[in-house]
Amino acid sequence: MDMTQIRKEDSESMPVHNAEALTGNDRQALITLGDQVYRLRITRAGKLILTK
Structure with missing residues (x-):
């Protein structure tokens, strides 16, 4: 995960989660x-989709 794009002040004020760790091998999580x-x-193109 490229953490250089997360500003330091953002990471200090809110949690940072790795989507791949959340979704596991299935690339999906509830x-x-x-x-x-x-x-x-996580799509094949590496995009995140959140649906109800």
């Missing part, structure tokens, strides 16, 4: 917010 469930997916 994320909850309240009672809602969202799917985070």
